[in-house]
Amino acid sequence: MDFKLTVLGCGSATPTLRFSPSAQVAAHGSDLFLFDCGEGTQLKLRRGGFNFQRIGHVFISHLHGDHYLGLQGLLSTMQLLGRTKPIHIYAHEHLEELTALQLRISRSHFRFEVHWCALTYSDKTIIAETDRLEVHSFPLDHRIPTCGFVISEKPKPRNIRPECIERYNIPVPRIRQIKAGADLTLDDGTVVPNAELTLDPDPLRSYAYCSDTAYSPSTATYVKGVDLLYHESTFLEDRAARAAKTHHSTARQAARVASEAGAGRLLLGHFSARYRDTTSFEEEAREIFPRSFAAEEGMTIDVAL
Amino acid sequence: MDFKLTVLGCGSATPTLRFSPSAQVAAHGSDLFLFDCGEGTQLKLRRGGFNFQRIGHVFISHLHGDHYLGLQGLLSTMQLLGRTKPIHIYAHEHLEELTALQLRISRSHFRFEVHWCALTYSDKTIIAETDRLEVHSFPLDHRIPTCGFVISEKPKPRNIRPECIERYNIPVPRIRQIKAGADLTLDDGTVVPNAELTLDPDPLRSYAYCSDTAYSPSTATYVKGVDLLYHESTFLEDRAARAAKTHHSTARQAARVASEAGAGRLLLGHFSARYRDTTSFEEEAREIFPRSFAAEEGMTIDVAL
Numbered sequence: 161m162d163f164k165l166t167v168l169g170c171g172s173a174t175p176t177l178r179f180s181p182s183a184q185v186a187a188h189g190s191d192l193f194l195f196d197c198g199e200g201t202q203l204k205l206r207r208g209g210f211n212f213q214r215i216g217h218v219f220i221s222h223l224h225g226d227h228y229l230g231l232q233g234l235l236s237t238m239q240l241l242g243r244t245k246p247i248h249i250y251a252h253e254h255l256e257e258l259t260a261l262q263l264r265i266s267r268s269h270f271r272f273e274v275h276w277c278a279l280t281y282s283d284k285t286i287i288a289e290t291d292r293l294e295v296h297s298f299p300l301d302h303r304i305p306t307c308g309f310v311i312s313e314k315p316k317p318r319n320i321r322p323e324c325i326e327r328y329n330i331p332v333p334r335i336r337q338i339k340a341g342a343d344l345t346l347d348d349g350t351v352v353p354n355a356e357l358t359l360d361p362d363p364l365r366s367y368a369y370c371s372d373t374a375y376s377p378s379t380a381t382y383v384k385g386v387d388l389l390y391h392e393s394t395f396l397e398d399r400a401a402r403a404a405k406t407h408h409s410t411a412r413q414a415a416r417v418a419s420e421a422g423a424g425r426l427l428l429g430h431f432s433a434r435y436r437d438t439t440s441f442e443e444e445a446r447e448i449f450p451r452s453f454a455a456e457e458g459m460t461i462d463v464a465l
Numbered sequence: 466m467d468f469k470l471t472v473l474g475c476g477s478a479t480p481t482l483r484f485s486p487s488a489q490v491a492a493h494g495s496d497l498f499l500f501d502c503g504e505g506t507q508l509k510l511r512r513g514g515f516n517f518q519r520i521g522h523v524f525i526s527h528l529h530g531d532h533y534l535g536l537q538g539l540l541s542t543m544q545l546l547g548r549t550k551p552i553h554i555y556a557h558e559h560l561e562e563l564t565a566l567q568l569r570i571s572r573s574h575f576r577f578e579v580h581w582c583a584l585t586y587s588d589k590t591i592i593a594e595t596d597r598l599e600v601h602s603f604p605l606d607h608r609i610p611t612c613g614f615v616i617s618e619k620p621k622p623r624n625i626r627p628e629c630i631e632r633y634n635i636p637v638p639r640i641r642q643i644k645a646g647a648d649l650t651l652d653d654g655t656v657v658p659n660a661e662l663t664l665d666p667d668p669l670r671s672y673a674y675c676s677d678t679a680y681s682p683s684t685a686t687y688v689k690g691v692d693l694l695y696h697e698s699t700f701l702e703d704r705a706a707r708a709a710k711t712h713h714s715t716a717r718q719a720a721r722v723a724s725e726a727g728a729g730r731l732l733l734g735h736f737s738a739r740y741r742d743t744t745s746f747e748e749e750a751r752e753i754f755p756r757s758f759a760a761e762e763g764m765t766i767d768v769a770l
Contacts, residue, residue, distance in 0.1 A: 174545045175538070177511055199538040200505045206482055223570045229538050233480070233504040236530050240479045254570035261566060265528045265559035267609050304572050 161189045161292075163313070163365050163463040165388065168204035170429035170455035172372075172394050172408075173226045175199065179431055180457055181226035182371055184390070185210060186311055188293055193311060194218045195369045201230035202237050208458065212238050213245060217288055219295065220251035221371055222306035228255060232262050239270055246273035250287050250297065252305055253278035281305045284382050289314075298382035300373035302407045308373070310383060312366035318358035328352065365464040368423075371430050374404060375413035380420035387464035389423040390455070392430035393441055399432075411441040415448035424464060429455035466494045466597075468618070468670050468768040470693065473509035475734035475760035477677075477699050477713075478531045480504065484736055485762060486531035487676055489695070490515060491616055493598055498616060499523045500674045506535035507542050513763065517543050518550060522593055524600065525556035526676055527611035533560060537567050544575055551578035555592050555602065557610055558583035586610045589687050594619075603687035605678035607712045613678070615688060617671035623663035633657065670769040673728075676735050679709060680718035685725035692769035694728035695760070697735035698746055704737075716746040720753035729769060734760035 164187050171179025181198020185205065192215040194201075205212060212234070220228050228251070238247070249255070256276040263269055277287055281299045287309075288295040294314055297307040317339035324330065328344060338344060344352040368383035371392040383389055394408035403410050409417075411428055418426035426449050428441045435441075438454035445452035469492045476484025486503020490510065497520040499506075510517060517539070525533050533556070543552070554560070561581040568574055582592055586604045592614075593600040599619055602612040622644035629635065633649060643649060649657040673688035676697040688694055699713035708715050714722075716733055723731035731754050733746045740746075743759035750757035 174542050175508060177508070180508075181538075199535065200508065203480060203482070203485075203505065224573075225538055225541050225567070225571060229534070230504065233486075233530055233534050237479050252570070254566075258563075258566055258570060261559075261563055262530070265557070265563060266530060268529075 163188050163367075164460050165367060165390075165427075165463055166208055166210075166460045167427075167429065167455045167457055168201055168208065169196075169198050170431060170457055171226075172430050172432050173224065174433040175226070176433045178436060179433065180204065181229070182221075182430060183230065184369065185215070186367060186463070188311075188313075190214055191216060191290065191293075193293075193295070195309060196221055196227040196371065197229075197231040197234060198226045199229040202234040204457070205234075212241060213243055216245070216248060216290075217295070218247065218249045218251075219297075219307075219309045219369070220249065220255060221300070221308065221369070222302060222304055223252050223254055224304065224372070227371070231255070232259065235259070235270060235274070236268075239272065243272045246275060248275045248277060248288060250277045250279055250295075250309075279305070279307045281307065296382075298379075300370060300379065301376040302372045302374070306372060308368060308370040308379065308382065310366055310368045310386060312386070313364045315364065316361040318354070318361050320358050324352075324357045328357075363464070367463045368421075370417070372408055374407040375409050375416065377420070379417050383417070383421045383423065385422050387424040388427060388461065389418050389421060389425070390427040390429060391417050393428040393445065394430050394432050396435075396440055396444055411444040411452075412448060415445035415452055418445075418449040418452065423449075424451065426452040427455050427461065428452060468493050468672075469765050470672055470695075470732075470768055471513055471515075471765045472732075472734065472760045472762055473506055473513065474501075474503050475736060475762055476531075477735050477737050478529065479738040480531070481738045483741060484738065485509065486534070487526075487735060488535065489674065490520070491672060491768070493616075493618075495519055496521060496595065496598075498598075498600070500614060501526055501532040501676065502534075502536040502539060503531045504534040507539045509762070510539075517546060518548050521550070521552060521595075522600070523552065523554045523556075524602075524612075524614050524674070525554065525560060526605070526613065526674070527607060527609055528557050528559055529609065529677070532676070536560070537564065540564070540575060540579070541573075544577065548577045551580060553580045553582060553593060555582045555584055555600075555614075584610070584612045586612065589615075601687075603684075605675060605684065606681040607677045607679070611677060613673060613675040613684065613687065615671055615673045615691060617691070618669040620669065621666040623659070623666050625663050629657075629662045668769070672768045673726075675722070677713055679712040680714050680721065682725070684722050688722070688726045688728065690727050692729040693732060693766065694723050694726060694730070695732040695734060696722050698733045698750070699735050699737050701740075701745055701749055716749040716757075717753060720750035720757055723750075723754040723757065728754075729756065731757040732760050732766065733757060
């Protein structure tokens with residue numbers, strides 16, 4: 161099953177014609193998961209051909225405008241397009257209050273259920289779960305309460321060897337048990353061990369979203385071993401002082417987190433409007449973590465290439 | 466002095482790749498006046514090359530999201546770009562409350578003054594005034610309290626005939642008095658009447674913005690004689706029932722208002738996302754009011770061509 165990430169916006173607080181505010185969408189099969197929702201996200205989703213109604217979960221890292229100002233418009237459009245399916249929104253509790261006020265002043269309401277989940281900021285916590293995935297939040301180090309998120313596949317069943325099904329004429333109800341690890345007892349009492357019947361399951365893939373944050377050694381522990389790590393790099397190292405002051409990171413610091421976490425690849429973003437070219441971000445990060453690359457709006461990446 | 470209108474967004478509640486939410490900017494000399502501020506307005510302003518800091522006045526017709534959701538992002542960008550100049554915002558009082566909540570939850574504040582003016586909805590009222598312009602609000606007929614706006618030039622001084630200045634050697638301090646209508650008394654006591662010294666002032670130009678509204682006969686009285694009238698036409702006449710139900714107008718109804726008001730030209734907009742081509746809007750309106758034309762995003766129009 162495909163597990164892909166599309167970057168909708170990779171700029172920082174001042175949107176420009178080059179960089180839009182933060183938003184990313186992770187697609188796992190046909191399920192869409194939205195990470196942050198800056199102004200204009202709904203148009204970016206349209207441009208990417210995403211079906212709005214397939215977004216079941218929205219994760220808002222923190223309540224600076226460039227990470228959430230597109231949400232009200234997106235929800236409103238979902239409503240106008242006839243949504244009935246519930247949506248789950250994970251954010252600071254203030255966002256629910258704000259949304260309620262926005263509905264009240266426009267004398268409107270949503271005809272679909274909105275399940276609000278208030279984030280906590282003290283430790284890594286499971287916040288969402290579907291049949292195939294789970295999402296954890298964890299605290300980042302920013303000027304206001306901010307969470308990162310890890311979305312990871314749940315343990316998968318073992319893969320049964322197709323030739324075994326035929327050879328032993330395995331009935332369908334037994335297949336699920338064998339995929340779960342059971343041995344097979346034949347009619348003559350012979351036991352065929354599971355290891356002969358199956359192959360290891362497909363590897364579990366995971367993606368971590370870290371925006372916005374200062375460098376923090378604990379981040380690496382929260383995102384240990386993810387296949388793909390997005391870590392903000394608002395600045396280059398020559399502006400490390402500015403990064404520290406504003407609780408943002410440099411490309412070098414992002415690379416350090418990726419290296420400490422043993423991540424598969426590092427995706428850089430949340431570029432300050434002062435930069436026009438992102439090559440320097442890649443160069444700076446690759447000195448520490450070679451598999452680093454800069455986000456581009458509209459780019460789609462396989463989570464575990 | 467130039468007096469021009471630029472259409473930034475002319476769609477209705479569901480933004481599409483064709484139509485953005487409502488926003489227009491009127492430029493009078495170097496002063497900018499923003500009418501509505503749907504999501505994405507700041508990017509449209511950038512695309513049009515407008516200097517954000519020249520926007521001194523923002524008029525928000527009503528609090529449906531497609532008319533105001535871009536405001537918080539715009540104000541935030543003005544701040545990040547170092548604005549110190551005050552800004553005046555004319556809107557329903559709830560918008561001030563909402564903005565205060567948005568600032569509180571992001572633990573931020575504006576370092577420039579924001580002067581809020583709460584609109585009233587009972588009659589035509591002067592709400593803003595500069596040296597050269599004044600702006601009136603007036604009630605429209607929509608599902609929630611909604612105002613239209615007329616921005617009009619204030620009476621201008623008479624134009625002094627350049628050849629008279631030389632002929633009578635008129636000192637500079639006297640010129641302003643003559644432009645205001647005074648006669649000139651020469652050293653020998655002869656009185657030169659003002660009519661010989663001056664020409665009529667340039668005509669006063671005005672623009673009216675009416676979005677969103679059902680057809681209402683009172684609208685024409687509020688916008689009597691404007692050079693350019695923007696009147697919403699969310700639908701064509703074949704959806705008049707839908708227009709009535711949602712308190713919107715058809716192109717024919719917009720044309721009727723333009724005709725009753727004796728407007729110079731009619732600009733149509735706020736097109737429903739169901740339409741892809743706006744030619745039908747022009748055709749329908751022109752049957753009643755020939756000088757009708759459909760808005761296009763990015764279009765700039767001389768208010769009194």
